[in-house]
Amino acid sequence: MAFSRFIASQSTTLSQPIKTLVDSGFFIDPGFFQPQPAQPVPPTPAAAPAPATGPSVNLQALLASIPIALDGQVITADHHNSLRAALIGIANQLGVGLQTATTTYTFAPAFLQTDVATGIPNWSVVKFVASRPAGGSADGWLPVELPNGQRIQSMTVTGKRGGATPPTLFEVHLFRQLFTATATDPPALLIKVSLESAPSQFQVSAGVVPAAAPTGSGLSLITAAAAEEQKLIDTSIYKYFVQAVLTAPATDSTAEIDAIQIVCGQ
Numbered sequence: 001m002a003f004s005r006f007i008a009s010q011s012t013t014l015s016q017p018i019k020t021l022v023d024s025g026f027f028i029d030p031g032f033f034q035p036q037p038a039q040p041v042p043p044t045p046a047a048a049p050a051p052a053t054g055p056s057v058n059l060q061a062l063l064a065s066i067p068i069a070l071d072g073q074v075i076t077a078d079h080h081n082s083l084r085a086a087l088i089g090i091a092n093q094l095g096v097g098l099q100t101a102t103t104t105y106t107f108a109p110a111f112l113q114t115d116v117a118t119g120i121p122n123w124s125v126v127k128f129v130a131s132r133p134a135g136g137s138a139d140g141w142l143p144v145e146l147p148n149g150q151r152i153q154s155m156t157v158t159g160k161r162g163g164a165t166p167p168t169l170f171e172v173h174l175f176r177q178l179f180t181a182t183a184t185d186p187p188a189l190l191i192k193v194s195l196e197s198a199p200s201q202f203q204v205s206a207g208v209v210p211a212a213a214p215t216g217s218g219l220s221l222i223t224a225a226a227a228e229e230q231k232l233i234d235t236s237i238y239k240y241f242v243q244a245v246l247t248a249p250a251t252d253s254t255a256e257i258d259a260i261q262i263v264c265g266q
Contacts, residue, residue: 062086081228102153102265109257111140111244123244123257130257136250141243144174146264151231153263155191155242156205160256161198167248170195170255174262176238187241190230195255233264 066082069075109130113122120139123130132138146152157172171194177187193206208231233240246255 062089077229081232085228102263103147103150105144105146105262105264107142107144107242107260107262109140109142109244109260111142114139114141114243123246130244132246132248132253132255134250136246136248136253138244138246138255141241142260143239143241144260144262146233146235146240146262148233148235150233150264150266151228152190152208152233153231153265154205154207155193155263156203156261157193157195157257158203158259158261159195159198160201160254160258161195162200163248163253165249165253167196167246167253167255169245169247170198172242172244172257172260174240174242176240178237179239180237 062082063086066086067079069079108128109123110125110128111123111130114120118139120137121133121135123138123140124133125131130138130140152174155172155174161167161170171192173189173193174191175187176190177185181187190208191206192209193204195202195204198204208227210227242260244257248255
């Protein structure tokens, strides 16, 4: 039998009870007594990083910018806008930022001449498309009707640009101006779309330009409250219009504006 050699070689060293079992035909596998390899110990999982605590620097600045209301004092738009900006900052930090539905308003480039006294001609408008006049330069403006109480998000200009010599200036601006303003009062720039380096067929967008911090706010950075006021559409005191300006050589240059779109939201 297969175990006979094991019995013969080991019988002198086995105890009597074990020898009795072996003599009766009980087989013991020698490998049973071999040491078993150690099982690897699974690594301890790394501890999760502690969550960040405390408001961010920007949020602290927004909270500090909220004016303190006093009895008998008129609550102005700055009070509301600064509080709104702080609440939006808190929501953003919690990961539940403001979600707004937007609407796009499209305008045909039916420009009017901006200033006859300057001698800069208006755009040449043919079949609902504005193109540069024969002289190369143009300056025209377009009144736009925007939804009162909503906020301006962006402006997109669609058109064409070409020629061996690019224009030195090709910009479309969105302005607002107090309805009580005179001819000497400059309008406030809301959006500037630069098109000097635009491709031959372009669709270029830009957002509302940064607003200046309120006077006496004590903040070195532009406050979100001022930016919110810049975006807010208030047709009760402001008029809104688009101006398109072009400075280009009289020959070998193409500049065309097909449409202007302004995106607004709540």
